[in-house]
Amino acid sequence: MFDYDAEMRFYRSRFRDACGVRDGDRVLDVGCGGGQTTRDAAADAGRGSVLGVDVSERMLEHARRQPVPNVDYLLADAATYEFEPESFDVCISRFGVMFFEDLVGAFTNLRRALRPGGRLVVLVWQPRAENEWARVIPEAIGGTFRDESAFALGAEDVTRDILTSAGFAAPTFTAVHEPLFYGADVEAAYANVLRLREPQALLAELDPAAAERAEAALRAMLAAHDTGDGVLFESAAWIITAE
Template identity: 75%
Template structure:
C-alpha cells in the first residue's frame, strides 16, 4: 500500500496547526483515509467526538486498526451527501479530500449544515498543477506529451473559484495560506518507483503505451527519481493552499 502519510510528512505539521482543534471540539474529518489526521485531531480534542469519513472501506479498515481512542469513529460514506445531522460538529477538516466533489457547492453546503453556527472549515488542497513539480515531472517522464485527463486534484487550486464555491455554499470569511513543502516518495529510488506505480495517473499513462515504449518509460522514471534522491529520501516540490472558512 502506498505510504500516503509518509508522503505528507512535511505538510502534516502545517495542516495540524492550521486546524486549531481545541479540547472538547467535535471534529469531522472528510476524506480521512488511513486516519492520521483523525487521530491527531482526536489527540488535540481530548474527549471531544471525532469522526473520520471516507469512501474507501480498505482505507477505513487500516484507520480502525491504528486507532485505539474510544471517542474516535469512522464512517463509510460520501461526505457530499451524507446526513451528518445539523450543527453536529464544531470543526470540519480535510487534508486533500474535498477536491473531488461532483457538485462542489452542494457538497460544501452539506458540510456547512453539519457545522454549528460559527463552526470552522479547514481544508488543505493543491494549488494549480503548474505550481506542483511532482504533478508535472512524473506524468511528463512517463507519457511525454500525452494528454493528462484528470485535473480533479487541482480543481480547488484557484482562490477565486474556491471563494465562489464556498460563498455559494453559505460559508464566509474565506482565507488562504500558501504552503510550499516537499513531498516524500520514499527513502530510496526503488521504494519511490514502487510508490509512483501505485498511483492512478502514472498507471493510466503507462497503460496507453506500447510494450517497448512502456519499458523505456519505466527506465526513464527510475532515472528521474534517482535525480530527485536527496540522500534523505526522494523528494519533489509541492504547493498547496490551507483554506479556512466560517
C-alpha cells in the first residue's frame, strides 16, 4: 500500500496549524484515510471529539490500529451521509473532498453538519499544471493521466462559487507549496509509483517493448528527482477556509 502519510509529510504541520482545532471542539474529518489527520485533530481537540469518515474500509482498518480515546471512525460517503445537523464545530479534509460527484451537494451536506459559525478547512490541489508530480510521471511513461478529479477544486473562482452555492461564507484561499515525498530512494519511489492506478493503466496499454522503455524512462526521471533525502517532487495546493 502506498504510504500516503509519508508522501504528504511536508504538508502535515501547515494543515494542522490551519485547522486551528481547539480544546473541546467536535471535529469531522472527511476522507480521513489512515487517520493521521484524525489523530492530529484529536490531540488538539483535547476534551472534544473527532469523527473520521472514509469510503475505504481498508484505510479505516489501518486507522483503527492506532486507537485514540476521543476518536471514532465511520465507513460512509460524507457527500450523502445524514450527519446529525449542527453537530460539529470544524470540518477538515486533507485532499479528500475533490472526488465528490456532486460538489455543491456534497458541501451543502457538510455545511448542514456544522453548527452556525462552524468552520470548514480543506487542503486541495491547485491545477495539474502547477503540480510537477502530476506532469512528469505520465510524461515519463509517455502518456497522459485522464482522470482530472484530483484537481476539481484547483481553480479558485470555480471553487469559490461551489462553496458559496453550498452556503459557506467568504471562502479564503492560501497557496501552499511543499515537496511530495515518493520514497527514500529510486527503487522505493519506483515501487510506489507502480502502486498507483493511473501509472498502472498507462503501462498496461503498452506492448512489452514499449512498456520496458517506459519503465526505464520512469526510473531515469525518478533518479533525477533523488535529492539524497528522498525522491521529491514540487507540488502546489490550496488551504481553503470558510464559515
